[in-house]
Amino acid sequence: MTTSSRRSATRQKLYEAAVTLIAEQGFSATTVDEIAERAGVAKGTVYYNFASKSDLFEELLRHGIGLLTVALREAGEGLSGLESLDAMARAGLEFIRTYPSFAQLFVAETWRTNRAWHDTLRLMREETVSVVAAVLAEAVAAGELPSDLDVQLTASAVFGMVLVVALDWLAFQPERSLDDIHGGLSRLLRARMPA
Numbered sequence: 001m002t003t004s005s006r007r008s009a010t011r012q013k014l015y016e017a018a019v020t021l022i023a024e025q026g027f028s029a030t031t032v033d034e035i036a037e038r039a040g041v042a043k044g045t046v047y048y049n050f051a052s053k054s055d056l057f058e059e060l061l062r063h064g065i066g067l068l069t070v071a072l073r074e075a076g077e078g079l080s081g082l083e084s085l086d087a088m089a090r091a092g093l094e095f096i097r098t099y100p101s102f103a104q105l106f107v108a109e110t111w112r113t114n115r116a117w118h119d120t121l122r123l124m125r126e127e128t129v130s131v132v133a134a135v136l137a138e139a140v141a142a143g144e145l146p147s148d149l150d151v152q153l154t155a156s157a158v159f160g161m162v163l164v165v166a167l168d169w170l171a172f173q174p175e176r177s178l179d180d181i182h183g184g185l186s187r188l189l190r191a192r193m194p195a
Helices: 003-025 032-039 043-049 053-076 081-098 100-110 118-141 151-172 178-192
Strands: none
Touching: 003 032, 003 043, 003 053, 003 100, 032 043, 032 053, 043 053, 053 081, 053 100, 053 118, 081 100, 081 118, 081 151, 081 178, 100 118, 100 151, 118 151, 151 178
């Protein structure tokens, strides 16, 4: 294993430990010692990879939102309009099912505007929502959606809808299948966005 791949693996362990702990007990209550212990590394390893707990958290947000953005882009590739949007909704559900602690953290931190990383969070969120907006804009241009559609607002609404529905599913209806939840979202999207 190369030094670069070892460092990536260590950072991944730190991300996973930090996101779980911070989702469980909050940012302020989580210590670097706890993150190191949960990741199975020495405390110095945390500081070798990140300048501070805040730096670790900001990079964690970048990492998680980056993974989500890639998942959405890949889901929509080769599809157009509502088919692409539908595939992105499923990819969003799958991502949140895989990383529920990250999704909880993302939602919680969205409302905390006094954090040092709020601008980073806003920019990363905009990048993710822009993937959805691009698909909506293409659907408008192709005549699949109304020409007066507010693309940015609708993209934010779709992003938020998938996020909230996924969290509700995992917290209150975990017995339901991914196909069931996705089917409901799919019907809602198609019913609310006719050409």
